[in-house]
Amino acid sequence: MSDYKFLLEKPSNEDLFNGGSHSRIAQSVYQTLKDDNNINVIGVEGELGSGKSTIIEFVKNQSINQEYDFIEFDVERFQHGATKKALIETLYHNIKKVLPTPDSKDRVKKAKDMALGNYFEYTSQVKSSISMWVIVFALSLLVASKVFIEASVGLGNTIKILFNLIFGDLTVSELTVEPFVIFSFAVVLFPAYIIYCSSKEKKLFGYFSRPPTVGELFKRNSRDKISETTEITKEVGSYELQEALQVFVDELPDDSRFILVIDNLDRVTSEKLREVWSDIEVFTSIAQNKIQLILPYSNTHIASALSEKGEHSDANEGKEFISKRVPVTFRVSPITSADWKNQCETMIAQSIQNIDRNELPIIIKLIDLWSEFMTKQITPRYLKKLINSVVSIKITDNENVSVTSAFFYQLVIQFCEIPLEKVLSKNIDHTFDADNTETLAAKLDAKLKKSFPLIQQQLSFEQWSKELAAIHYQTSFEIAESELLGEPLRRALHNGDSAPFIEKQNIYGYEETLRSLLAEESTEDIVGVMAHMADEAKTQESVGRWFDKWLPVIDGFIGQDDNNIKDINSWIDNHATLKNANISVNSSRLKKEFSMLDLTSNQYARQNEPLENLKSLHGLSKLLCFTPKLFTQLSAELFMKELWPHRNTFSYWEIDKITLTQEFVTELYDNAATTKYINDDLLAHVASNYKVGWPKGNKVLDRVFNTWGDSSTINNNPLSVEQCIYYSSWYSDYNDHHFMSQYSNIEDSNARQKWLALSIAHIIYHQYYSDISQFEAYLNESEDFSRYLTNYLTISCDFDRILEALSDDQINKYLKDSVKELVRTKRVNKQQVSNTISHMDELVKTGLSKTEIIVWLSSFSKYQESLQLGSLQNTNSNFVEAVFDIEENTAIREKYLNLLSSESANAKWWLTQIQSPNNNIRYIFENWFESKHKKFVSCSNLVSAIRSFVKDTEPRELALFNDKTWLVTLFKSIPNKSQDALSRLLSKELNQKKTPIETQAAILSIFGEFVHLTVSNDTDEQVQALTLFEHFDENLSDDNASWFDIQHYQFEHWSEALLTSFVEKLKFYEAQGYSFHNINTDQSISNLKNVKLDSAD
Structure with missing residues (x-):
């Protein structure tokens, strides 16, 4: 501490700065006060802390040597009190020291007391009232004082008698009683009794009112009414200050000089400063040269305080006030x-x-x-x-x-x-x-x-x-x-x-x-x-x-951290926030926590309170994009108790979009039957996902729901409307009247739509289609109604029953949207596909396209597995046509095509189809293979059947075969190589001598575009060609004529006789209108025809 020293905040006795500005200002102030007697107020202006107090101290030191008395008044000390009073007191205590006579001192003191309000005169008029108790008390004292001597004598005699009675020989019979003595004794004690009752606040003799207090009895206190007239000044104002200051100045000796310093003006409130500032004028008008005033101040602070007017102030206005009160000011300059x-x-x-x-x-x-x-x-x-x-x-x-x-x-x-x-x-x-x-x-x-x-x-x-x-x-x-x-x-x-x-x-x-x-x-x-x-x-x-x-x-620290997580949900939320901001944080700890929580569905179901862990698992699953184990084999119990009720909490898992399988729904129903409870909205969710053909829930849930339901129950809980469809009586008893009677009393519009849908489903199940009429006034075929009806049909009816209703004109228009929805959402799990195919036309009328229907039916693999060649032939022709007409390549189409290549489709079967084709088979070849230029690859049995048909059929029967188009379609459907082979075989059969002419003619007529004649210089071939040409006679067709016209005959090698016969037949055919352009261009034919023409001429 000896190495350190604090600097005290007090005026310095010397000018510490080399510039010497403080000492020069002090000298100037003093000289002005001393030499110019007309100036009695001087200001010393400078910033706070600029050395104004030091300058005042210098002035003080100089004035003492010149017999000046220095008075310092600190406004800040008295700003919260009576400032004028303090100023008067300060002036008085300094002035009285220099007053020459006691009279002067008395006059100054009186002026001071008058200004401060210590001296005053007044007149008081008092009117008093005396209490009745005081009068009673006074009278009792007066009477008691009069009889006190008698009472004392009586008391003495009484004591004497008692003494003799106890210790002497006086007997009771000798006693005499003086009534006056007893009375006087009672009167003496009465004032004391009054005082006793007053002090104990008791009523006199237990009856009269309570006497006043003892003080009121003895001191004569009473309720007074006083009126006064007083001339007293409560506060010291400028007037009082002026009067006192005038006396002070008048009583001072002529050679007395005082310098009053009013300091710290810039450290008081604005209100106090304005109050003091207004008093400066008093000094300027009265003090003259006996009391001179020095005002140290900060121009900035004083001007601001003087100019304050509410929320607005004008510093220039404040400076004007300063210059008016303090015309002479010395500025304290900044230190260099x-x-x-x-x-x-x-x-x-x-x-x-x-x-x-x-x-x-x-x-x-x-x-x-x-x-x-x-x-x-x-x-x-x-x-x-x-x-x-x-x-x-x-x-x-x-x-x-x-x-x-x-x-x-x-x-x-x-x-x-x-x-x-x-x-x-x-x-x-x-x-x-x-x-x-x-x-x-x-x-x-x-x-x-x-x-x-x-x-x-x-x-x-x-x-x-x-x-x-x-x-x-x-x-x-x-x-x-x-x-x-x-x-x-x-x-x-x-x-x-x-x-x-x-x-x-x-x-x-x-x-x-x-x-x-x-x-x-x-x-x-x-x-x-x-x-x-x-x-x-x-x-x-x-x-x-x-x-x-x-x-x-x-x-890196996350990867090493093995501390327990204190608040796992907040921790997960924080990771999610970072992920959403695209800030990638080490996920190893997340994966560790996920693996700890990643339990099976059954493990969670066995926990007493699994919800919090599931919430944490959900958050981690969302962050890591992992699928928990519990969804691998979801427990119906966990689903019902935790996942479904909190599905909004588990939004990432999309609980309401989990595919409900037949097995899972069965498990849900079993669990509900065991617990005798299932959430109504879960029941509705199951209904919206139920499929036709699943086991009927009523067989299990009948133990939970055993009522038809009524409007009052539904109004209390609109979700309960669906419960009745799980009631066994809904299926065993037809009760349309109940549905009709309750409908109008249901308040919730959505519940009414559900009830209406249940009613129609009930009619469809029991097949009372005509009863739809009683509900038609309420049926508006709204989207909600159709959706609800779809749900209830899946629960209650098989698809055959639905199709049967669809075939009924009374009810089918209300079913169309539901059936369409069942097909499009694939909510038919089981059906007789063949029966559905037979209702193809009704399905199309619902608005379903043929493509939709066929693609949907193709999903039923069991039907495809059961298909046989015979079923293809017997299938609804409209359906088969649709299968091969649509662009979509379906499994059913593939199955049908595979059946045509199966072992069942052997040569014998194909031979039957050639001779008497099935409409479906024919449609497939004409509209699939031929029209769409497809090839029937596995055609060996078909080729064999064609060969057999040509070779083994009786010539006459073959000649009568008139379905050339069908055989050509079959021929064209086989691959090109197979066509070439078959074409060669048929051509060979056509050109063989042993082939009956009827067979040759049939081959030509049916397969003409695929076969040709073989004619060389061999006479037998020439004879065979001529025979075939002549065979048709009047039965020649345009196709036959065209075929003959394009064959190669090599007529130059023919004999004249054979050639003449050919020309004769040619002319016969031409006479019938047939044209043989190519044959006529042959030189041999044209020469012979010309010769014949000339001979005729």
């Missing part, structure tokens, strides 16, 4: 830069005696740099305050910090209120724009940037940053660093506060501290912190840099 710097060094050296002299220039520069933010001028008071604050830092210092650091801390952190974290971080991060000095923040940044090089002339960054932290927390370096970084980061980590992690990231030691913190704490908390700053990662550059640097580090 050289003066304050020299004096500051001296003051620092006096206060901190062990300072390193090399620090002084740096400290002076820092003061000069930062002082503009604290004050307009550097004043002695400001320097003292700054140095004293540094001295206090050094006294409490635990680490012997440098004086430079102490000054820097005080200037920047304490005076400018810049956060310590910002000061320490700016040394690392100089990304701020120091050239942009338009804003205060920019100016501060610029000052910081200039400060760092100054400090680092003496100290390293690590050293001064540690010292600033130690000063701030007034502790050791280690604890300060912990408080600056460690503890704030730890608290922020536990509270999920992201701000400190960003704000402190540039502070020295941050990286080491954060790594240490991550190693000590669970990564659960840092994930929460990152989630809070995730949204800012893309918009704030500092947050983005933090993630770039620290996310890989945190990922």
